[in-house]
Amino acid sequence: xxxxxxxxxxxxxxxxxxxxxxxxxxxxxxxxxxxxxxxxxxxxxxxxxxxxxxxxxxxxxxxxxxxxxxxxxxxxxxxxxxxxxxxxxxxxxxxxxxxxxxxxxxxxxxxxxxxxxxxxxxxxxxxxxxxxxxxxxxxxxxxxxxxxxxxxxxxxxxxxxxxxxxxxxxxxxxxxxxxxxxxxxxxxxxxxxxxxxxxxxxxxxxxxxxxxxxxxxxxxxxxxxxxxxxxxxxxxxxxxxxxxxxxxxx
Amino acid sequence: xxxxxxxxxxxxxxxxxxxxxxxxxxxxxxxxxxxxxxxxxxxxxxxxxxxxxxxxxxxxxxxxxxxxxxxxxxxxxxxxxxxxxxxxxxxxxxxxxxxxxxxxxxxxxxxxxxxxxxxxxxxxxxxxxxxxxxxxxxxxxxxxxxxxxxxxxxxxxxxxxxxxxxxxxxxxxxxxxxxxxxxxxxxxxxxxxxxxxxxxxxxxxxxxxxxxxxxxxxxxxxxxxxxxxxxxxxxxxxxxxxxxxxxxxxxxxxxxxxxxxxxxxxxxxxxxxxxxxxxxxxxxxxxxxxxxxxxxxxxxxxxxxxxxxxxxxxxxxxxxxxxxxxxx
Numbered sequence: 083x084x085x086x087x088x089x090x091x092x093x094x095x096x097x098x099x100x101x102x103x104x105x106x107x108x109x110x111x112x113x114x115x116x117x118x119x120x121x122x123x124x125x126x127x128x129x130x131x132x133x134x135x136x137x138x139x140x141x142x143x144x145x146x147x148x149x150x151x152x153x154x155x156x157x158x159x160x161x162x163x164x165x166x167x168x169x170x171x172x173x174x175x176x177x178x179x180x181x182x183x184x185x186x187x188x189x190x191x192x193x194x195x196x197x198x199x200x201x202x203x204x205x206x207x208x209x210x211x212x213x214x215x216x217x218x219x220x221x222x223x224x225x226x227x228x229x230x231x232x233x234x235x236x237x238x239x240x241x242x243x244x245x246x247x248x249x250x251x252x253x254x255x256x257x258x259x260x261x262x263x264x265x266x267x268x269x270x271x272x273x274x275x276x277x278x279x280x281x282x283x284x285x286x287x288x289x290x291x292x293x294x295x296x297x298x299x300x301x302x303x304x305x306x307x308x309x310x311x312x313x314x315x316x317x318x319x320x321x322x323x324x325x326x327x328x329x330x331x332x
Numbered sequence: 333x334x335x336x337x338x339x340x341x342x343x344x345x346x347x348x349x350x351x352x353x354x355x356x357x358x359x360x361x362x363x364x365x366x367x368x369x370x371x372x373x374x375x376x377x378x379x380x381x382x383x384x385x386x387x388x389x390x391x392x393x394x395x396x397x398x399x400x401x402x403x404x405x406x407x408x409x410x411x412x413x414x415x416x417x418x419x420x421x422x423x424x425x426x427x428x429x430x431x432x433x434x435x436x437x438x439x440x441x442x443x444x445x446x447x448x449x450x451x452x453x454x455x456x457x458x459x460x461x462x463x464x465x466x467x468x469x470x471x472x473x474x475x476x477x478x479x480x481x482x483x484x485x486x487x488x489x490x491x492x493x494x495x496x497x498x499x500x501x502x503x504x505x506x507x508x509x510x511x512x513x514x515x516x517x518x519x520x521x522x523x524x525x526x527x528x529x530x531x532x533x534x535x536x537x538x539x540x541x542x543x544x545x546x547x548x549x550x551x552x553x554x555x556x557x558x559x560x561x562x563x564x565x566x567x568x569x570x571x572x573x574x575x576x577x578x579x580x581x582x583x584x585x586x587x588x589x590x591x592x593x594x595x596x597x598x599x600x601x602x603x604x605x606x607x608x609x610x611x612x613x614x615x616x617x618x619x620x621x622x623x624x625x626x627x628x629x630x631x632x633x634x635x636x637x638x639x640x641x642x643x644x645x646x647x648x649x650x651x652x653x654x655x656x657x658x659x660x
Contacts, residue, residue: 134560136556136559136560159562159563159564160562162559162560162561162562163562166560166561167557167560169553169556169557169560171553173551173553173554173556173557174557175554175557175558175572176551176554176576176652176654176655177572177575177576177579177652177655186561186563186571186572187561187562187563190563190567190571191561191562191563219652219653219654219655220654221652221653221654221655222653222654235561236561239561239562
């Protein structure tokens with residue numbers, strides 16, 4: 083029996099009296115690409131943030147590679163070396179060039195020397211097709227380029243798991259494609275990804291699993307073809323039809 | 333770092349900037365002359381005089397031409413009668429200029445002390461202000477409260493009172509007098525250091541407020557992203573938030589520097605012979621109050637404008653696209 087890379091069990095999280103996650107369970111194996119979908123406020127981003135402890139949970143278990151993530155003795159900085167994150171608003175370091183954004187973590191967290199970090203950083207920028215923009219500042223990049231630097235920055239830490247928090251929802255529609263393409267490449271390379279996104283195109287073509295989250299609980303979980311073609315729950319069906327309607331008008 | 337493209341790109345804003353540089357040229361020339369004089373004065377009096385055994389403070393500019401011109405203008409004015417009144421005033425000014433040639437060397441020494449006072453205080457003050465501001469923004473409840481109390485205490489009381497308390501009401505002077513090296517050779521005596529300590533403590537409070545505002549204006553997502561790549565909170569603050577905060581704080585920091593240049597004159601109340609102190613000593617002896625205070629105002633103005641010009645250079649040198657305001 084192989085151990086799952088990520089396992090989440092009976093996860094509860096509330097902000098004050100408002101319960102955001104009500105007993106969520108999820109497992110991911112190495113190389114899995116799991117896409118979380120669900121209406122806004124359903125707890126998708128919160129779930130993601132619990133995995134790298136940007137948000138602390140109330141109860142339940144999260145384990146990465148069999149190691150307890152949420153324990154009081156867990157070194158969060160150590161954990162975050164293994165779990166990369168890509169943000170909706172990019173959050174690129176504004177005072178650093180694209181290359182410096184990518185090399186800061188390797189230099190300061192992994193202790194790589196500057197030359198090695200730069201060489202690796204250029205490789206990662208090349209991977210997202212931005213080698214030529216290495217010396218540009220975030221303000222000089224388009225939204226799509228920013229997000230690709232954000233992905234390269236997360237990749238540079240050589241994480242076991244990459245979290246994507248709505249990576250395309252702050253982008254102009256014509257820039258979504260370039261980011262989705264990079265994500266699809268990463269999925270094809272076997273990088274384990276947990277993605278909050280409504281990018282159906284990506285979900286259909288690259289996801290190994292789709293998880294539909296509503297009101298803080300997992301309503302349905304399955305491979306994309308099954309979940310998109312034959313959803314079993316009524317709530318899933320309703321959500322998907324609203325999503326399709328939106329896609330067609332957009 | 334990013335200046336390469338801004339200098340090579342044919343952007344019209346750049347031409348405008350070149351244009352403004354041309355219009356401020358007389359000012360640049362004036363400042364250059366001022367600093368050539370100041371530096372020549374310091375080199376002659378502090379270095380060369382000692383090496384060659386010359387008299388310190390010998391004026392560079394002879395008084396005689398001013399006096400002869402004044403006499404000529406004066407007699408011309410007398411022959412013109414009432415119409416010559418403006419010429420009388422001009423002759424008086426020339427006579428003061430003749431006197432000023434004798435005062436200026438002492439004032440150049442005063443400038444040295446003023447510059448030292450300001451530079452030490454603003455730098456030490458910054459070293460204190462940075463941790464203070466970080467505590468104000470990111471510290472725990474008690475640490476924040478302590479930092480806030482310090483800031484409010486300092487900002488809520490007059491600088492002169494703080495200076496007097498340190499100088500007269502504490503044993504700081506005695507302690508400093510015991511420190512070896514104080515008051516020996518080029519190292520100023522204890523009153524100067526009391527002033528430095530006082531201005532440092534004062535400036536730290538003001539600077540920490542400027543820095544706090546800048547740190548707070550750095551987007552919260554920056555620290556989150558820093559934490560997400562595994563940096564500790566302190567590392568995230570150090571490598572991500574503070575560098576951006578400092579760039580944002582530059583304009584208001586310049587303001588603090590300019591204030592301190594002028595407020596350093598309060599040191600004269602505790603016997604420090606800085607620019608204002610030396611000038612008022614001369615004025616008390618010669619009774620040429622108006623003329624001397626106009627002259628010292630011009631010298632302070634030169635110092636302040638130099639500081640602003642310098643900080644302007646620093647600002648454009650550290651300008652980064654997307655961090656703070658980029659001027660066209």
